[in-house]
Amino acid sequence: QQQVKQSPQSLIVQKGGISIINCAYENTAFDYFPWYQQFPGKGPALLIAIRPDVSEKKEGRFTISFNKSAKQFSLHIMDSQPGDSATYFCAASRVDSNDMRFGAGTRLTVKP
Amino acid sequence: ETGVTQSPTHLIKTRGQQVTLRCSSQSGHNTVSWYQQALGQGPQFIFQYYREEENGRGNFPPRFSGLQFPNYSSELNVNALELDDSALYLCASSLRLAGEETQYFGPGTRLLVL
DSSP states (O other): OOOEEEEOSEEEEETTSOEEEEEEEOOTTOOBEEEEEEOTTSOOEEEEEEOTTOSEEEETTEEEEEETTTTEEEEEESSOOGGGOEEEEEEEBOTTOOOOEEOOOEEEEEEO | OOSOEEEOSEEEEOTTOOEEEEEEOOTTOOEEEEEEEOTTSOOEEEEEEETTEEEEEOSOOTTEEEEEOTTSOEEEEEOSOOGGGOEEEEEEEEOOBTTBOOOEEOOOEEEEEO
C-alpha cells in the first residue's frame, strides 16, 4: 500500500542549518503533495503543500521543491531551530480521491 | 489547534473486544477521514465519510466500520480487536470543494490491545 517513500528516517541538524527531507512517489495520478509536521502526542499539522504545476513553493523558512519527471519532492527547512524538532511526513493524493498516502516519516532533531 | 477533537485520548482493550472512537470535525467541514498510525509509521487511510455516506476505503477489513452523523461528527468502530490493532487512530476533517482537500487532523486516540 505504501506508494510514497520518504528519506532519511532520522535527521540531526545544527541550529541555523538546512534540513532536507526527500520523498518519491509512484502513482503519476497524484496531484496534491502536502507536508505534515507532528509533535509527540499530537496529530499531524499541515505545514505546506504543492501541486505539480509548479516546481517550487516557499512559505517562510519552509520550501517544497517538486520534480515531476523524477516523481520526487523535497522539503527544505532553512535556518532550522530547536522548535522545529518533530516528525515530518510527506503525503500524496489525487484531487478526485480521498485516499491520501503518507511516507513513513522523518524524525528531525535540531541541536542548539 | 485545528478544532478537530477526538475521544477518548487513550484506551486499553483486550483481544476480541469491540471499541468505538469518536471525532468532532472542525466547524464548517463536511468530510471526515480516519487513519491508523502504527508506532514509527505514517498514517494509513482507513475510510472517509462525506454527508453521512462512506466515500472510499483503504485496505482494512470489514471489522473496521464507521458512521457520520448529521452534525458531521463521526465514529470509528472496530470489532474483534487484534493485537495488531494497537495504534494511534487519527481523524481528519476537511471541506469538500472542487480542488480543495486540505485535511486537518485531531490529536488522535491511542489504542492498546492486550
